[in-house]
Amino acid sequence: MIVGIDVGGTHTDAVLLDNFEIKKTAKVLTDRENLIKSLIEVTEEIFEGEDPGELEKVVLSTTISTNAIVQGKTDRVGMILAAGPGLSSEMLRINEDTHFISGYVNHRGIRVADTDRGEVAGIGNIFKKEGIDHVGIVGKFSTRNPGLETEIGDIINDRFRHISFGHRMSGNLSFPRRIATTYLNAAIWDTYNAFVKNVMEYVKHTKTTAPIYILKADGGTSEISQSAGYPVGSILSGPAASVMGILSLTNGSKDAVALDIGGTTTDIAIFAGGTPLLEPLGVTIEGHKTLIRGLLTRSIGIGGDSRVRYEDGRLVIGPERDGPAAAFGGPSPTPTDAMIALGLTNIGNLDKALKAVKEIAGVKNYSIEEMAKEMFDLVCRKIISAVNEMLREINNKPVYTVHEIFEGKKIKPEVVYIAGGPARPMAPYIDKMLGFPSCIPEHAEVANAIGAALARTTTELTLLADTEKGEMTIAEEGIQTGIPRGFTREDAIGICEDKLRERALRMGAQEDDLDMEIIEDQVFNMVRGMGYTAGKNIRIKAQVKPGLIAGFKKEELNVRR
Amino acid sequence: MSEDKKKTGLIFFPAFDWAISPTHPEREERLLYTQDQVFEEGLLDLDNIVEFKPGLATIQDINRIHICAPDAQSVITQSHLISAGGAITAAEKVMQKEVDNAFALVRPPGHHAMRIVHGARGFCNINIEAIMVEYIRHKYGPRKIAVIDTDCHHGDGSQDIFWHDPNTLYISIHQDGRTLYPGSGFPDEFGGPNALGYTINVPLPPNTSDEGFLFALDNLILPILDEFKPDLIINSAGQDNHYSDPITNMSFSAQGYAILNDRLSPDIAVLEGGYSIETALPYVNVGIILAMAGIDYSHVTEPDYDPDAIRQTPQTSRHIEQQVSYIYNLWKNRESQRAGVVKGGEYARRDKSIFYDTDGISEHQEETVRICDECGGLVTVNSRASTGNRIFAVMIPGQSCPACRKKGEEIFESTNKGSYNYMYFQDRDRDIFLVK
Numbered sequence: 001m002i003v004g005i006d007v008g009g010t011h012t013d014a015v016l017l018d019n020f021e022i023k024k025t026a027k028v029l030t031d032r033e034n035l036i037k038s039l040i041e042v043t044e045e046i047f048e049g050e051d052p053g054e055l056e057k058v059v060l061s062t063t064i065s066t067n068a069i070v071q072g073k074t075d076r077v078g079m080i081l082a083a084g085p086g087l088s089s090e091m092l093r094i095n096e097d098t099h100f101i102s103g104y105v106n107h108r109g110i111r112v113a114d115t116d117r118g119e120v121a122g123i124g125n126i127f128k129k130e131g132i133d134h135v136g137i138v139g140k141f142s143t144r145n146p147g148l149e150t151e152i153g154d155i156i157n158d159r160f161r162h163i164s165f166g167h168r169m170s171g172n173l174s175f176p177r178r179i180a181t182t183y184l185n186a187a188i189w190d191t192y193n194a195f196v197k198n199v200m201e202y203v204k205h206t207k208t209t210a211p212i213y214i215l216k217a218d219g220g221t222s223e224i225s226q227s228a229g230y231p232v233g234s235i236l237s238g239p240a241a242s243v244m245g246i247l248s249l250t251n252g253s254k255d256a257v258a259l260d261i262g263g264t265t266t267d268i269a270i271f272a273g274g275t276p277l278l279e280p281l282g283v284t285i286e287g288h289k290t291l292i293r294g295l296l297t298r299s300i301g302i303g304g305d306s307r308v309r310y311e312d313g314r315l316v317i318g319p320e321r322d323g324p325a326a327a328f329g330g331p332s333p334t335p336t337d338a339m340i341a342l343g344l345t346n347i348g349n350l351d352k353a354l355k356a357v358k359e360i361a362g363v364k365n366y367s368i369e370e371m372a373k374e375m376f377d378l379v380c381r382k383i384i385s386a387v388n389e390m391l392r393e394i395n396n397k398p399v400y401t402v403h404e405i406f407e408g409k410k411i412k413p414e415v416v417y418i419a420g421g422p423a424r425p426m427a428p429y430i431d432k433m434l435g436f437p438s439c440i441p442e443h444a445e446v447a448n449a450i451g452a453a454l455a456r457t458t459t460e461l462t463l464l465a466d467t468e469k470g471e472m473t474i475a476e477e478g479i480q481t482g483i484p485r486g487f488t489r490e491d492a493i494g495i496c497e498d499k500l501r502e503r504a505l506r507m508g509a510q511e512d513d514l515d516m517e518i519i520e521d522q523v524f525n526m527v528r529g530m531g532y533t534a535g536k537n538i539r540i541k542a543q544v545k546p547g548l549i550a551g552f553k554k555e556e557l558n559v560r561r
Numbered sequence: 562m563s564e565d566k567k568k569t570g571l572i573f574f575p576a577f578d579w580a581i582s583p584t585h586p587e588r589e590e591r592l593l594y595t596q597d598q599v600f601e602e603g604l605l606d607l608d609n610i611v612e613f614k615p616g617l618a619t620i621q622d623i624n625r626i627h628i629c630a631p632d633a634q635s636v637i638t639q640s641h642l643i644s645a646g647g648a649i650t651a652a653e654k655v656m657q658k659e660v661d662n663a664f665a666l667v668r669p670p671g672h673h674a675m676r677i678v679h680g681a682r683g684f685c686n687i688n689i690e691a692i693m694v695e696y697i698r699h700k701y702g703p704r705k706i707a708v709i710d711t712d713c714h715h716g717d718g719s720q721d722i723f724w725h726d727p728n729t730l731y732i733s734i735h736q737d738g739r740t741l742y743p744g745s746g747f748p749d750e751f752g753g754p755n756a757l758g759y760t761i762n763v764p765l766p767p768n769t770s771d772e773g774f775l776f777a778l779d780n781l782i783l784p785i786l787d788e789f790k791p792d793l794i795i796n797s798a799g800q801d802n803h804y805s806d807p808i809t810n811m812s813f814s815a816q817g818y819a820i821l822n823d824r825l826s827p828d829i830a831v832l833e834g835g836y837s838i839e840t841a842l843p844y845v846n847v848g849i850i851l852a853m854a855g856i857d858y859s860h861v862t863e864p865d866y867d868p869d870a871i872r873q874t875p876q877t878s879r880h881i882e883q884q885v886s887y888i889y890n891l892w893k894n895r896e897s898q899r900a901g902v903v904k905g906g907e908y909a910r911r912d913k914s915i916f917y918d919t920d921g922i923s924e925h926q927e928e929t930v931r932i933c934d935e936c937g938g939l940v941t942v943n944s945r946a947s948t949g950n951r952i953f954a955v956m957i958p959g960q961s962c963p964a965c966r967k968k969g970e971e972i973f974e975s976t977n978k979g980s981y982n983y984m985y986f987q988d989r990d991r992d993i994f995l996v997k
Contacts, residue, residue: 085864086602086847088857107597107843112864141601176603289606398614400596401578402640405615522577524590529807531584537593 001054004453005042006241006446007062012038014046015449020552025446035064036198052208060224061215061241061452064195065188065234069286074187075134078127078160080120081179082139082148084112092176094183097132099123101152108466108537109144109473115151124156134189136182138166140175143475144464150478162189167475168230170291171462171541172281180288185232192231196224211508213457217283217294219244219276219546220458223508232292236283238448239297241455243269243276245447246417248454248548250439254414257387257434261420263305264321266383268298268390272411275545277394293460295546296394300386304336304422308375310363315378326356333357336422338375341368344425380426384433387416419444454552457509460519460543463496468526468535474499489523489538496540504544512550518542566609569854570654570663572647573599574615579640579669581919586808586836587669587684595666598843599850609854613654615647615667618696622649623687624994626695626722628954628985629678630946632996633687636678641686644669648693648831655793655828656701662853664798664830665689666846672716672797672833673743677954679946680920683714683743690797690831691722694729695959697793699992703728703960707791709782709825710734711818712799712833713809715746719797720760725753725930725937725958730761730789732782734774736802736811737764742918748888751895753930754902754909755938758895761785763888766880767810770873771817773881774802778821781885785892796827800835800845804871805863808836812871815841819848819858827853840865903932923947935962939969953981959989966990 001023005014007030016024026046031038039060068074078097083089084104092098101123103115127135135156142149146167153163164186166178203212213221215237227234246258246269253274260267270277276295283294301319308317309332317335325336327348333356339345340353354368361371395410416438418427423440431438441447465472465487472483472492477499483491497516504514520541528534575592582588599605605612622645623633630636644667651663671690673683680686694706708723710716710733723731738746752760763777786794800806802813822830830849835842844863851858873881891898903909908929915924924946931939937958945951955973957966966988973986978997986995 085844085860085862086598087851088860091857106864107594107601108839141597173597173600174603174606175601176606289603396614398573398612400573400575402576402638402643403578405574405617405643406639524577524593525583525588526590527584527588533584537590 001050002056002453003043003046003058004449004451005039005058005060006238006448006452007035007038007060008238008448009063012042013446013449014042015446015453016046016050017450017453022443022446022450025449032067035062036195036202039199040202052206055208055210057211057213059213059215059221059452059455061237061448062195062234063238065192065231066236066238066285068188068191069184069235073191075190076130076132077183077186078123078130078132078135079179079183080123080135080137080152082142082152083175084140086140086175092179094179097127097130099126103148105139105141105145105148107141107144108469109141109464109471110469111145111148115148115155117155120152120155124159128159133161134186135160135163136166136186137163138175138179138182142167142178143171143173143462144473146473146475146478146480162186164189168478170282170293171460171475172291174281174291177282177289177291181232181282181290181292184285184288184290185230188231192234193228196228199224213508215241215452215455216458217292218278218458219295219455220544221455221508222457226507232290235285235292236294239267240295241448241451242267242419243295243297243451244455244546245449245451246419246441247271247274247276248450248552249441249443249447250417251548252415252417255411257413257416259383259387259416259418259420259430261383261418261422261426262303263421264301264303265299266302266386268300268387269295270390270394270411270413275547278546280397298386298390300382302379302382304420305330305334307332308334308338308360310360315374317375317378317382325353327353333360333375335375335379338372339422339425341372342376376429380429380433384430387434415439417441419447454548456513456515456544456547456549457504457507458544458546459500459504459507460541461496461500461503463492463538463540465492465538466535467538477503485535487538489521489540492538492540493518493521496542500542500544509544510550514544515547516542516544566855567661567853568609568611569850570651570660571605571610571612571850572615572650572663572665572667573612574643574647574667576640576643576668579638581681581684591668591836591838592666592842594839595842595846598847602847604847604850607854607856610850611660613650615643615665616650616653617642618645618649618692621994622692622696624987625699625989625992626691627674627676627678627687628942628952628956628987630944630948630950630952631983636680637686640669643667645671645687645689645692648689649696651829651831652693652697656697662828664850664853666832668832670833672710672712672719672799673714674718675721675915676956677924677926677942677944677952679924679948679950680917680922682915682917682919683718684834684919685718688718688722690795691719693829693831694795695989698959699989704792705790706730706793706795707732707786707789708795708797709827710797710799710833711802711821712797713801713806713811714742714799714834715762715764716797716833717743717745720746720750724760725756725940727756727759727937728960730759730785730791732761732763732785734763734765734777734782736809737766740767741809748884748891751891753938754899755930755933755936757899757902758892761888761892763884765811765884766877768812768873769877769881770812770871771814771820771868773873773877774813774817775820776878776881777885778824781889783824784889793829794825794827796822796825796830797833798830798849799833800842801837803835803837803841803845805837805840806835812873814866814868814871815844815848815861815863816866818845819852819861822849822852823858907932931965931968933962933965936960936965939965941972950982951980952983952985954985954987957988957990961990
């Protein structure tokens, strides 16, 4: 038995899967001030009469980290940046407690200027005096040489509750994103760790020994105590749960578009051969561009309950929602009312829907039917244009080799999965407009919880080897070690896969789920002077990609014809 | 620096799988560290910097500007179509006003490629700026365009292509040709008889540092641009004037490059040479991008930057001041010199021997231009290369006068193929390219 729990903004849903079939579902109201309470409530409800000994694992998708950031419930963080030359410090400063130091490393990871111990200790003193308990240390190119960051950490380590290191956040390049990620990680550290502690205490009271997992932004899971060091990994797990839910309900293996049409927003995700696409560098939260690995989703402010009105003679939909649809007692006409008026669905109060549509039909002297059709058309067109824009962006992503320019893979969706309230009335129109068939997964109301329950453990690692320097780094693991001159690409791939396996297993992966792949594989001859080959620059990135746990063998959901 | 932010398009194509040969300066690794620095600085996340995927140039785009022997397909690789296409993409984004300016950070380069192409010279096969310039005119109509070539090597290819074109002001600032490949680019190379003064060469002595470059910019290039009033300014942006470049001898810095681009304010910049791939290019490119985008670049310096250690000597400064004033006078008096050059003839002829160092090909050319007051003048070229190819080309300039066109058509019609392997007819206004 596996339990998946999704803490949403309004409801907390749970689903109990027995041999991959839904045995039971449960739903409670989310107490935003006390998420643990909601979790316990829903857990007790779903476990009523079940044998805890049968439980294999519990997977939580929670909003704890997201809420902390969105609601600004963050701790003050002292930031120490080793920036070196480049963008001005004013563009890099993330808060008032940001300090710059003189040491730095360059793009090859070579230390150009050393740490000034006195300077660092002085900054530590300032933090102490200010009552700061959390510190973020971030160096430019620290993924190429984590040594400088750890050295800074060693100077001030014993004086602070927690230090987040930039090189541990991701192997990807982008100093500003590394700064933002490290800052957020330290800022929600206490909140997240208190949450983990509470969960563990509750689990201790129950009789289960089953492991607890957290769903991450990339649609993969991590065992909860392992996730404690990287709180930001669990942000935006809601959209990730939704995408993994659609994947588990359809078990698709094609290029596909997934739409989740809600009341206020429509979320779009893209699958390549059944695997959800990831953000190239990392997700964005509250205006912070980060290096947090996450699924590529776009959210547009259009849903079933969006307010529809005329502005300067133009029909406008959303992004605001005044309440439920008029047919359900809301104040304004909405796309849902249009669908009811057109007879595409028979939910709610027809008269109220007609009346709401009629209210704005007068502007252009439309009949109610014409008006409803206008509204419905516009909603569909807006969604389609957002989907096409997203596909266009993905397929026009710059590439850096001649091979990719001429032979690069393009996403060509063959199916659109549609979830959410208006899925059924809209599907026939959306698939016609997109030009490929749609299908509507069943049990979509608990898709998020199912998605969490069935997601596998994911992770990635980046290995850089520089045979001229005789050094290899795997920043995310804090590895920096010597290599022989004859070190090859094959050696690098072997080590990267071994370390990735270790990391995934430590995070709670099952052997059967270690679907590893190499996602970056570059080797450059480093030539110096007039033709002397000084060494090789090897760059390997490997991942366990997002997907469903082994053993899950649902038939691929058939498309609507 | 100027405080106004600009929307800058970046077309980045490092061609990580393309090299002239494994250890050649023009190899896979060339823009690797530049990519690292641009990515790590997070420049592509800035609101006013947008990256675009390069389009592909077409054979037609090449044939609008070059005569390739035997044909364009045989002298290029796919990578050339991308780098020329990247320059065209940069131009498109600017012309369509999607961005205020754009930088094509692409390879392979092009400014040593001349009008006639038998092979590769100076690491260049086709001239990516010239292809872009003619693309702009083909698509958007006649434009007065200034190409400022800041590569350390004289852009002899670009000079050859723009030599007879009074609507393109070509200024090359470079290390003195007596001390560096290709050995040309002296002030007396000043444009063809119909475009006298519209090719300007500014050779600088070895070890010229930031102040020398910026002196020439402020006292020569910018004043001439003010008078020429171009519709577009293009920086043919080589980065090999850098003090750490392994194949040149100058002392320019990342700060110098950034200030130059800030003051020049090019609409489009296109990467040319620059082979100090690890210690110069990452910083120079970040500096240029920030300067074009109107973002503070004052912190962009090489780790080992020491302005005092590389400062030019007072003698160098004096030499540059004299040089600048001499060249500015040439420009001022360009009209009055024409009579002396034309000498009342109907045609002017020049003979050229060209060596394609990259491919080891020799070529001999006889080029004839019709003296014309109305347009750039009809050009015919008779060329013989050590590949065995012997060709004859008739080239009608852009914005040509009826007389030059008529004469060109007659010549192409009446000339017997005889001993030529190929004969070409190129008419830019009508976008016609014929081979017989």
